[in-house]
Amino acid sequence: MDDAPTLYAGPVTELAATRAAGAAADRADGRPAAIELRGVVKRFGPITAVDGLDLDVPEGICLGLLGPNGAGKSTTMRMLTGQAIPDDGLIRVLGRTLPKESKEARAEMGVVPQLDNLDIDVTVEENLAVFARLYRVKDVKAAVERCLAIARLEDRRRDAVDKLSGGMRRRLLLARGLVHRPRLLLLDEPTVGLDPQVRTEMWSLIDGLREEGATILMSTHYIEEAERLADEVALMANGRVIARGKPAELVREHAGERTAEVYGPPPRLEEVRARAEGAGLRVRPAGPAVAIVGSERAPDGAVPEGAIVRAANLEDVFVLLTGEEAD
């Protein structure tokens, strides 16, 4: 088993069949929660980073934790690994109550950090072997081979990490998080700062994990990443979840079917905004344009001629609900 280049082989692999069949209308129904947060509060001095957070991540789904910088995503991730202690509320991970049973929970979860913290002078295989030992893996050699296959770095195994490209290092970080076949994987901004090609590579790897039934909590502030990879998205702002659902449902609920983008000089955009808002429509900034969300409901004249009409997307929801421009 260990020498197969399987991305993930945790105890919920059977869920892959459900996914492939597309039969899981609501994946959260009836499944035990891998992660439960109830009324979690975390303060840093006068700043409340997480403010009464309630969040469930059922086993076998990939939940995208989407939110602008400062929304509380990274603090939430740190609380899940026991590196931050909540001031209030309840956290349970894989049936363990944190922080008391944090160590037991960590033994069964894999973490892929936002920042590359590989040992750069050490070889690729030694980096993996060290973490196999930290996770008490019995057959370290087999685990290293499996992870080398996941990261597609078999032929670079004896190279020091600082000889690898950025994409290779990211793949190695992801593989390191899988060295002990975790039941739960935490991905903290897994593609932040990567160029598009490397990001696409990472998406393929993460998508492979999803297909195999891994339970994943992935924080991101990239809309496209959440849209592509997450079964469900929880939108965070000011330390709370402000919306949650499947991406398509969130779009339908908060942004309707179509969005009309209007380009032009600022005075004209102001005029368009005023007219659309006067007609009861929601308008958001979209770089050099304004976007009239739910334009299918617009009365005559509210959407000017020449507007570019497209399908509503998660970015519309993100900006409408958080008031922040999307990346």
Add this chain to the structure above:
Amino acid sequence: MRRIEPAAVAGVMSREVANFRTFWKATTFSSTLEPIVYLLAFGLGLGATIVDDIDGLRYVEFVGTGMVATAVIFSSAMPAMFGTFVKERFQRTYDAILAAPVDPEELVTAEMLWIAIRASVFGTFPLLVTIAFGLDPKPAMLLVPFFCLITALGFAAFGIAVAASVAKIDHFNYVTTLVITPLFLVAGTFFPIDRLPEGFQWAAQLNPLHHLVELVRGTAFGFEAVDLVRVAVLLAFSVALWRVAVRRMERRLID
């Protein structure tokens, strides 16, 4: 106190070993050459020109045996301070380790052990060099790595605690100037403590390095009954600093 799992400690130490393999030559080179330079400068230079002997010992033997303590503090406190700070602040190594089933206490224990093992090896180099300069080898000298180990554990813990307490790496300058340099100068390495003013003699009894110097000289020139107390003092020093280091690192690493 929670249970410390040997597997967690071994895992963290395996990371240190993997890294050490990439830079051992440079570290060993400086650890070997430094005592030779000091012995040439102080032992032979000063010994041949100003000080002939101290209490019947050739000055080169007096300094050479004392240099063991210098090697121990510089190969334990300094790497602990800088290494810990860099791994915590710049490399984010500890974030990765603590995401695994490893607690700060296990992390600190492993780091201390590894640094102390290294320092106990490097600590013997000055003794070997002094033997090359004519010191008569004795079976009791086999205890020197043990004395170095228990002292280095304390100074490694001291370095870790300092690293977990300062805001900037530049703040280590204060610690080096105000703590480490006085400790190493008033340890009895270069001149006997009993010729200092009485206040300094009392202060020296609080200096773990002084006890190490006396123990190493004991292995070369004969032990005294008080040396058992010195071992106890070093053990107490290391245990106390270990708890301080664990507490400081928990505060630094866990929000």
